Amino acid sequence: TQLLEQSPQFLSIQEGENLTVYCNSSSVFSSLQWYRQEPGEGPVLLVTVVTGGEVKKLKRLTFQFGDARKDSSLHITAAQPGDTGLYLCAAYTSGTYKYIFGTGTRLKVLA
């Protein structure tokens, strides 16, 4: 059973467009992370959010943790070809040492 559902599964957009990726669950988590993975490599951490309602910005990427700490979103402004990759959300429950990953969103930004 996949506890974290991401949408959309695939996204192909033109350079300069904006997009939002969603990560949803029925469970409450202690923290939520977003990773990006490029072909042939392992995922790399982008950001961690821990407080309900928290918003973090990383250049053109904006991450938000839902008020109830059950969901999160990733918004990219003016997407560039370098943003192409697989975006994964991951949830952590305090005391378990377990990280559960979402189903992933594969983004392709066309020049």
Next chain:
Amino acid sequence: NAGVTQTPKFQVLKTGQSMTLQCAQDMNHNSMYWYRQDPGMGLRLIYYSASEGTTDKGEVPNGYNVSRLNKREFSLRLESAAPSQTSVYFCASRESGTGITGELFFGEGSRLTVL
């Protein structure tokens, strides 16, 4: 600069064969993880080791065994490989004491095909 190292990077097995995926980290991390990645499924946790001497099942442990050989090494064994175990396997580690903000550091993956 090694980080997390996985071997082998590629392997082809026949149904019923056994093999072990090796993982080693040089960051002195306490926790280590094995995930498998399949299209449309993201990463699914197979087993993890919170610290040396302990191992626990994740979401999809059936058909796998693990050994935490020492603090650096965490191996994943397939005793009798099945086509359903065709996947890309990732090992990851996490620094102790980082609490709920701890970052996972991944290896480059091991691509396994079972015929």
